[in-house]
Amino acid sequence: xxxxxLIHNCGQLLTLASAGPKIGPALRDVGLVPHGAIAIRxxxxxxxxxxxxxxxxxxxxxxxxxxxxxxxxxxVDPHNHLVFAGDRxxxxxxxxxGASYQEIAARGGGILSSVRATRAASFxxxxxxxxxxxxxxxAQGTTTAxxxxxxxxxxxxxxxxxxxxxxxxxxxxxxLVPTFLGAHAIPxxxxxxxxxxxDLVVEEMLPAVRDRRRELNATPFCDVFCDExxxxxxxxxxxxxxxxxxxxxxxxxxEEFARTGGARVAAELGATSADHLIQTDSxxxxxxxxxxxxxxxxxxxxFGLGLSKYAPAREMIAAxxxxxxxxxxxxxxxxxxxxxxxxxxxxxxxxxAPAEAISAATLNAxxxxxxxxxxxxxxxxxxxxxxxxxxDDYRDLAYRFGGNLVARVIKDGREVASNSVVLAAKVRPGAx
Amino acid sequence: xxxxxLIHNCGQLLTLASAGPKIGPALRDVGLVPHGAIAIRxxxxxxxxxxxxxxxxxxxxxxxxxxxxxxxxxxVDPHNHLVFAGDRxxxxxxxxxGASYQEIAARGGGILSSVRATRAASFxxxxxxxxxxxxxxxAQGTTTAxxxxxxxxxxxxxxxxxxxxxxxxxxxxxxLVPTFLGAHAIPxxxxxxxxxxxDLVVEEMLPAVRDRRRELNATPFCDVFCDExxxxxxxxxxxxxxxxxxxxxxxxxxEEFARTGGARVAAELGATSADHLIQTDSxxxxxxxxxxxxxxxxxxxxFGLGLSKYAPAREMIAAxxxxxxxxxxxxxxxxxxxxxxxxxxxxxxxxxAPAEAISAATLNAxxxxxxxxxxxxxxxxxxxxxxxxxxDDYRDLAYRFGGNLVARVIKDGREVASNSVVLAAKVRPGAx
Numbered sequence: 005x006x007x008x009x010l011i012h013n014c015g016q017l018l019t020l021a022s023a024g025p026k027i028g029p030a031l032r033d034v035g036l037v038p039h040g041a042i043a044i045r046x047x048x049x050x051x052x053x054x055x056x057x058x059x060x061x062x063x064x065x066x067x068x069x070x071x072x073x074x075x076x077x078x079x080v081d082p083h084n085h086l087v088f089a090g091d092r093x094x095x096x097x098x099x100x101x102g103a104s105y106q107e108i109a110a111r112g113g114g115i116l117s118s119v120r121a122t123r124a125a126s127f128x129x130x131x132x133x134x135x136x137x138x139x140x141x142x143a144q145g146t147t148t149a150x151x152x153x154x155x156x157x158x159x160x161x162x163x164x165x166x167x168x169x170x171x172x173x174x175x176x177x178x179x180l181v182p183t184f185l186g187a188h189a190i191p192x193x194x195x196x197x198x199x200x201x202x203d204l205v206v207e208e209m210l211p212a213v214r215d216r217r218r219e220l221n222a223t224p225f226c227d228v229f230c231d232e233x234x235x236x237x238x239x240x241x242x243x244x245x246x247x248x249x250x251x252x253x254x255x256x257x258x259e260e261f262a263r264t265g266g267a268r269v270a271a272e273l274g275a276t277s278a279d280h281l282i283q284t285d286s287x288x289x290x291x292x293x294x295x296x297x298x299x300x301x302x303x304x305x306x307f308g309l310g311l312s313k314y315a316p317a318r319e320m321i322a323a324x325x326x327x328x329x330x331x332x333x334x335x336x337x338x339x340x341x342x343x344x345x346x347x348x349x350x351x352x353x354x355x356x357a358p359a360e361a362i363s364a365a366t367l368n369a370x371x372x373x374x375x376x377x378x379x380x381x382x383x384x385x386x387x388x389x390x391x392x393x394x395x396d397d398y399r400d401l402a403y404r405f406g407g408n409l410v411a412r413v414i415k416d417g418r419e420v421a422s423n424s425v426v427l428a429a430k431v432r433p434g435a436x
Numbered sequence: 437x438x439x440x441x442l443i444h445n446c447g448q449l450l451t452l453a454s455a456g457p458k459i460g461p462a463l464r465d466v467g468l469v470p471h472g473a474i475a476i477r478x479x480x481x482x483x484x485x486x487x488x489x490x491x492x493x494x495x496x497x498x499x500x501x502x503x504x505x506x507x508x509x510x511x512v513d514p515h516n517h518l519v520f521a522g523d524r525x526x527x528x529x530x531x532x533x534g535a536s537y538q539e540i541a542a543r544g545g546g547i548l549s550s551v552r553a554t555r556a557a558s559f560x561x562x563x564x565x566x567x568x569x570x571x572x573x574x575a576q577g578t579t580t581a582x583x584x585x586x587x588x589x590x591x592x593x594x595x596x597x598x599x600x601x602x603x604x605x606x607x608x609x610x611x612l613v614p615t616f617l618g619a620h621a622i623p624x625x626x627x628x629x630x631x632x633x634x635d636l637v638v639e640e641m642l643p644a645v646r647d648r649r650r651e652l653n654a655t656p657f658c659d660v661f662c663d664e665x666x667x668x669x670x671x672x673x674x675x676x677x678x679x680x681x682x683x684x685x686x687x688x689x690x691e692e693f694a695r696t697g698g699a700r701v702a703a704e705l706g707a708t709s710a711d712h713l714i715q716t717d718s719x720x721x722x723x724x725x726x727x728x729x730x731x732x733x734x735x736x737x738x739f740g741l742g743l744s745k746y747a748p749a750r751e752m753i754a755a756x757x758x759x760x761x762x763x764x765x766x767x768x769x770x771x772x773x774x775x776x777x778x779x780x781x782x783x784x785x786x787x788x789a790p791a792e793a794i795s796a797a798t799l800n801a802x803x804x805x806x807x808x809x810x811x812x813x814x815x816x817x818x819x820x821x822x823x824x825x826x827x828d829d830y831r832d833l834a835y836r837f838g839g840n841l842v843a844r845v846i847k848d849g850r851e852v853a854s855n856s857v858v859l860a861a862k863v864r865p866g867a868x
Binding site: 097140160177304309400401428 | 523525528529532533572575577609657696739740741742763771772773774777778783784785787788789790829831832834835836837838839840850851852853855860866
């Protein structure tokens, strides 16, 4: 078979092959093939396995020598707030001085301050700032990412954010999966009239969002921030049910700061994912496991906030919940674009084994955004989204931290990023 | 004045200028000059200040446009175990499964497993593995670094590690400050004969180490790992006093896992630094502050181990202790080469303000290894070790995490590293 590209000399080839989401002990199976190779044609994987087998069947125009290193699927980031303007570094300093996230929000900071900045930014600026984040995500190995709206909070502003996602999805190598998060916060125009804002979301925003599916090249998900100070479980149920009636997939921010019932709403409605889940109990885990709702855990957020309580991942795994990992990239609680950093955090703060964290950051993350038929593992027919690491042991992704072990990023069969550092020789004062 | 290089258009120029180590409120003063510039001649800073002032006095052959971004001194990493072979990723997995650092050490793992790997490695291999770490440190903005021995634990093996430091210091852009840590662990040959090993360190190793100062181009520091399972305070005192008599500067690993008195030994002997200090109390802080011992705090280590107790930095600062930050890069507890990651950790786990963490990672870190006359701030006469960040707000170093904000690294007036990512345009399956 003639192929376009052969990636060979893969010391550890992680296929992540699996019939469905990885659950329980299967999380530890990264499908390790020693001395592996991948053959790629027209952007898709056509052969994958031991180098001997692959070479027997394929002859390639171009080869990439992985030099005995780890080769694995690109990361899938299933939860991030990509599109915003400005930052909230001031609030970060206030929090270090002792202010809580809720106190800052009560003062008009928090999400609403990013809403003001995002509404005020020009479309070009918004796209440029978000594109820079995508560039950094790509450099850290993310090849498919969710992208939420939620800093608009009015019909035209939310549609503008969706339009930014269209523009970024068209032009950036990372594939974007859009999520409408109109119910991210109660906007200033609706203070003490939350129900009326929910009406607006349900009656006007959701149909308009659904109608953008052609430009988006996908039916967007609908998400709700269900928590103290945001939307309650009844409001979340109303919004997400309406979204389902329109044919949208649903997700929910549940039990991040307080346990307000979002996880049960996710189970009741059969959401694709329930995210955060820090304040959950065994009843919640059983409910999520029974329906197969993916739990998207976001350890960057408690870390970003300097908190010490993380989602009870080990208990959830033991209860049969399927877990994924995401960055939660956002300007308020977690300005982190790096999935490897999330893996290193997850291993230490939630006791995930390196293999578990990698499964959660690839295949299960793809399931969390409905893209597991296309990405998340290296299997025949899937997109050739492949990373070559600067390491010969995949566990280094968890064990080592603070650097970038992603050396080369291949998206749809083409190399789109390579992290290089130009080093000059030693110089000494006076030697000029 | 004719100069070799002008770095201009520095949106935030952080000079860190200070007469001595930064203590108390001074830690928050990063010497911020808006619209700044630096003029460099023969690898040293000759002018620094507002761009208008600098331009009035200097005409440059070469200019670097900082594009309105943050420009600051290169990081100084005052505590790391650079020179080792192999890794300890297996132990990392065991720890995630519940084993403690002390349990792993008791089974023959821990430091002694790195001693075996380091002794077995060829000199070329040892240098190559360490050089790769230096390359990654440089990419993260470290321009001066301590480098400890301590995985040899015999006279010839420790001297071989010093020789590796000589070789790396000669050839790598990062300036190395050598530290002899022969008392890192009790070697297998001396189990239950710790005092005899201390005799060996004092009588044979220290004089031989001192005699290497010409090749090292520096008088090495002497350090001792004073803790439960390592050396006790009396042994540490004996070794460090002997080192002082030979003219070596002294340092100590103190109160990392258990409070065994190392901090008081540091104060008693007037050590240059006492490092870790997690299990210290107010009496310890008063003793360190009274003598001006630099406290080198290493938050990467509890993080690396998945522990939740960090050094009480705020209390130490309030008690007048001068603090620095280091990576503690080592294969067992903290495989982290990145000073920016340590700043992001320090702000969240020890509540350091971004400015405090930056002072601790530059000027105070230089004091911690006796190099503040040469590096750690951007002042006339000091080496031109300068970073240009991919950010216009220095607080981003703490606020954002998981990426690399260091865009360009200038060492001794020459650009030695630049972090670049090659991005290809969007491609789609079928579009080939």
